[in-house]
Amino acid sequence: MVQIPNPPASTQSPAPRSVPTSADVARLAGVSRATVSYVLNNTSAVRISEPTRRRVHEAAKELGYVPHAAARSLRAGHSRMVLMPAPPVPAGPLYSQFVHDFQGALSRLDYTVVQYGASGLRGDDAARAWAELRPVAVLVPGPGLGPEGVDILKRSGARAVVTLSSERVEGAHALLMDHDGVGRSAATHLYARGRRRIGVVVPDERGMDMFSVPRLAGARDALRDTDATVTVLPLAFTEESAAELAAQWPRLGLDSVFAYNDEYAMLLMRALQDEGVRIPEDTAVIGADDLLLGRLLRPRLSTVRIALPFGRDLAELVDRAVRNPGAAPEAHELLAATVVHRDSS
Amino acid sequence: MVQIPNPPASTQSPAPRSVPTSADVARLAGVSRATVSYVLNNTSAVRISEPTRRRVHEAAKELGYVPHAAARSLRAGHSRMVLMPAPPVPAGPLYSQFVHDFQGALSRLDYTVVQYGASGLRGDDAARAWAELRPVAVLVPGPGLGPEGVDILKRSGARAVVTLSSERVEGAHALLMDHDGVGRSAATHLYARGRRRIGVVVPDERGMDMFSVPRLAGARDALRDTDATVTVLPLAFTEESAAELAAQWPRLGLDSVFAYNDEYAMLLMRALQDEGVRIPEDTAVIGADDLLLGRLLRPRLSTVRIALPFGRDLAELVDRAVRNPGAAPEAHELLAATVVHRDSS
Structure with a gap:
């Protein structure tokens, strides 16, 4: 960063004043x-x-x-703050859009939404850090929060704890993300297209395993007791890593690949094409997320479309839970996965 | 969302207990x-x-x-909360990475970073809403905060207000984003490549004008008093909008286009190629942001690389400002723009 010299006077700050009460x-x-x-x-x-x-x-x-929001909430006994811990990896386009819509919907219901920055804390320590802000509701993306953590949050005044994960946590409302189903749909599609030697990309990037592990498990599950094989393909999101993987393609002898998502699919497809691999003739490729970029590729990328919850529906669930903190936890299935068949598979 | 019926007993919540003090x-x-x-x-x-x-x-x-973080900060006279309002549009990949790094760096300095959700509030009303959380520092992306807003935040106890914008705001530290420079670099490059009828894409999406207006102004500025013309090209981020624009290409008679960023460049390049426009022979294309996807396109996409601040440098600026609230506001130039010339221009 290049510092610009200050003009001599006027913008100098006065000494800090005391905060009016x-x-x-x-x-x-x-x-x-x-x-x-x-x-x-x-x-x-x-x-x-x-x-x-x-x-x-x-x-x-x-x-x-x-x-002072906190002083007011001390008096009122609760705040209007809905806290969302940021996910451990930078948000992808699908998640960014979801968070944006959800925040908009909650703020129309007069809540304040704050995303709590990645703190490096885990489990109950993370829950305690969130609890210090005394949110009225907490929406936790990903695994890691256990029943103890839910309890810490509730004891500190949270009226609703909602998890966005593949497992239910006792005491919390659950939005169940069926990442297994994404892998299952992709593998079932490739099998139905006559493919039998199926690769599954697993990103090297840290923190992605919360999605990639269940996607791989789902693919394996779909192909159990069939004549197909599953080969795990570690891949970093760099051109070098993709070129290295593509160079091994003849030796791997795969006829198809589920590339984790559309971005990794784009990366791998380009590297395979540069190696002279014909898509879909030699190798069928399918991604996931149904991003616009997949439709721009040639051949057009097949994908698994994932239906995230509508921000408004989720905001209403949070509001309902806050109004009725004694109600039994709700559980909702999310991430309905459907294959969009285009030209790459 | 599909609701799953609850199991009959055990997961029922007990009545909420009182919060221990x-x-x-x-x-x-x-x-x-x-x-x-x-x-x-x-x-x-x-x-x-x-x-x-x-x-x-x-x-x-x-x-x-x-x-209770707030009760503690009431006693201590200040909090450790750094508040970042979320930008008005869903974050792109470059910004998501930047926020992730910045949050990590601040939490290593023992601050709590919260992103305040898009509230629909503007100007001083937004500043008042942020002030209610009594942050010790506020980092505001984009324009809209004026000297009044800075004052509201400081009076409520914020020791540092930092703006990430193209203009300095009195009383605040400034990270000056030179979006003009991005447009200037792109246009200068196209001109140097011999192009004279230059299109500039302006996204239709709401909220993008905080970036697109200065980028267009920079391009115009670079071509002032030359024999080149600038044509404004509104474009929505959809295949339909790109196809419509590409269909008008012969009538527009452009020999080059600065496509706002790499994602819009990818969208437009595909539509132009589908219309039989040769890139770069008939039309040169340049994007911005230097995303990986641009290197995956064929021809490889020329781009303007933008250097965002390192999270750590920015975290240290915030920490310095918090420790020394009476110091004169600092101003730093950001977004150094350099052209990466590949095959599309």
Whole structure:
């Protein structure tokens, strides 16, 4: 980073001022602190005259007073914060879009959504770190949270804990991601197209195993007790790794490959084409995620389309759970997988 | 979403319990609340015996007590929370990686990073919503925050406000994103390659204008007082939109195009190739971002490489600013743009 020299005066910060409190607002407006609280929290239980309301709002504005969400939630007994830990790997396009929609839907229901940055903490330690922010609901992507962690979150005031994973966790609502089903669909498709020596790409990148392990297991499961074989193909998301794998292709003797997702499929397809492997004649290729880029490839990429939940449906589930914290945990199947057959398989 | 019926018993939640407080921990451990606070906050100012420490930790564990980050920060006068509002559009791959690295670097410096979900709020209203969480620092991507907003954040206790934008905002540290420079580099390259009728893609998608407007302005700027013309090409990120644009190609009479970024370049290049336009003979194409996918295209895509800040450097800037809130705002140039010339231009 190149630092730019500062202009000499005007932009210098003044010494930090003290943070204005609701007591300051009360003093300036000539009302009690309770009145300030009633007005700024829009309490309808107490009748307050319009001129008084206006005086409080004007005083708050003049002082730059902003209510403290946490202090307010301490009083109210709960916050409106929905906390989502960030996944352990940078988000892909499908997940980014899902998070964006989900956040929009929750904020329309008047929740504040925060994504908690990857902290390097795991299991109960992670749960304790999240609990410190006193969220009213927590949506945990991926595995790692156990019943103890759910308990820590609930004891700290979370009314709903929702997991986005392949397994149910006791005490939590479950959005069950059927990554096995993605692998199963891909392998079943390749088998039905007459392929018998089937490769399955497993990304080398750290943190991806939470998706790639069940996808591989699903593919194996679909081909159990058939005459097909499964070959595991480790692949890093680099041109070099793909070229290395493609160079081994004659020796591997595969007639098809499930390439983990569309991005890895694009990478591998290019390397195979550069090696003179004809797609789909010599090797059929199928990806997953149904990204636009797959339709832009030639041959057009076959893929497994994955239906993530609609942000709105999920936001409503969270809201329902928050309103009714004693209800039995719900479980929903997600990630319905359907094959989109194009030209590469 | 398909709901799965619940098993009849065991997973039913018990009625919510009350949230344990530090007073509960003090009672169980047989110590004062102050001692609980000293032990759990690792205060070194007060000497506390090892057996007492152990008793407090055991009591906290038994009760499932987690300190309240906000209550603690109320006492300490500041939090360790760095707040990043989410950008108004789903994050692209370059930005996702940057955020991931930045969060990792800050958490190694013992900060908690939270991304504040797209709330639909703008300007000072957004600043007030962020201020309610009482972050110690705020990193704002994109324009929209003015000096008033910076002031609201600082008055609520933020020691550092950092903007990631093309303009400096009074009172805030600035990471200046030179999107103009991206457009300037692309246009200068096309001109140097002998192209004179230059198209510039402007995405139709909402929220992208914060990048596309300066990129277009930079391209125009680079070609001012030359014999080249600039044609604005609106394009949505769909095959249909690209096919429509490609069908008009003969009428447009362009010899080159700066396609906003590599993803739009890939989309448009495919549509042009499908229309029989030869790349680069008939039309030169250049993208931006230097994504891996551009190297996978044939011809290989020329691009503008953009150097985002290293997460660690930026984390250190935030830490420095938090430790020294009275210091003059720093400004750093980001997004150094360099052309990577491959085969498509």
